Amino acid sequence: MNNQMATEMNQPQPVSAEDGSLFCQEVRRRVAEVVVGQDSVVERILIALLTGGHLMLQGVPGLAKTLLVNAVAKAIDLQFSRIQFTIDMLPSDVVGAEVLDQRSGEFRVRKGPVFANLLLADEINRAAPKAQSAMLEAMQERKVTIGGAAFKLPTPFLVIATQNPVEQSGTFELPEAQLDRFMLYHRLDYPSSDQEQDIVRRQLAMGLSKGDDGGAVPKTAFDMIVDEPCATIADLVLAMETVQKVHVSEVFLQHCVDLARRTRESKLLDFGCSPRASIALANASRARAFLHGRDYVIPEDMFELAEDIVLHRIRLTYEAAAEGHTGREILEELLSDLS
DSSP states (O other): OHHHHHHHHHSOOOOOHHHHHHHHHHHHHHHHTTSOSOHHHHHHHHHHHHHTOOEEEEOOTTSOHHHHHHHHHHHTTOOEEEEEOOTTOOTHHHHEEEEEOTTTOOEEEEEOTTOSSEEEEETGGGSOHHHHHHHHHHHHHSEEEETTEEEEOOSSOEEEEEEOSSOOTTOOOOOHHHHTTOSEEEEOOOOOHHHHHHHHHHHHTSOEEEOTTSOEEEOOGGGGOOSSOSSOHHHHHHHHHHHTTSBOOHHHHHHHHHHHHHHHHOTTEEEOOOHHHHHHHHHHHHHHHHHTTOSBOOHHHHHHHHHHHHGGGOEEOHHHHHTTOOHHHHHHHHHHHHO
8 A cells, every 4th residue: 555655646746727837937937037028928938838839929130039939948948959941941951861871871860950849940931932841741740751751759849930020032921821830920029118128237237258268258148048947848748738627618619719710701801710720729728728827718818819829820802901901900800799
């Protein structure tokens, strides 16, 4: 009996909504030591991690997109990889390739940077369509094909891609099929005046990083990232299990489906959301409820996340765009009809 009790005590126990919220608060606290503000972005990253969805971040350079993702990866002890997409990038630069071993005369597989828990696809719209398509199988099926053989990707696996909305020279618009695979599409805003002053103040106080050769360079925010994680993948998995138990009522589920269907019926839109949007609304709302310490979803969860889930999945008609309509305006009207 004692041995059985000891075994049970050593087994990982599912975390409650409160415990999981504390886990996420600790991750947020660690990220806040490096990044000022951007709380909504951190929440979206956590929602993506907890639901296994992918995330697109759109913002001008200098808003700490790369820094944020790096800090979250280090906080949870995730294997992190980064790809800087360029126009001359090949699919093999993403997934890997077969390489000839000169000594043995045999081909061996060299795995690409996609084999990571958290993959940052920086400026993904700068890649040519062939390189972009190499991401599709990985994002949807969690596996890649190299030399005719299939290789599973690590678990968890999350793609966080970035886009610069300003520079369009030398870029390729992502096809709707690939955009639809991003569960969330979040648009970053500039920091407030107080936050920007805090950013400058922190930078001025960082000092120098001295090298072994006697030289020195000014420190950056990346030097402030602590290598020691505050959580583990096991903690993340337990939190994911708790998210699966968050209650979604039939009424809430119907609202998710109704919102997606109304985008398809709108005369102002060329096309609306696929069923992926309904699934994303329900799953992301469960994760947000969990992050806020609840074991049930409320309408606020859907209304808060609708813009990130819906806008990149719809396209206005030419006439609607010419008349000055916007996707955000149409979404607000659809949401008001649900409330």
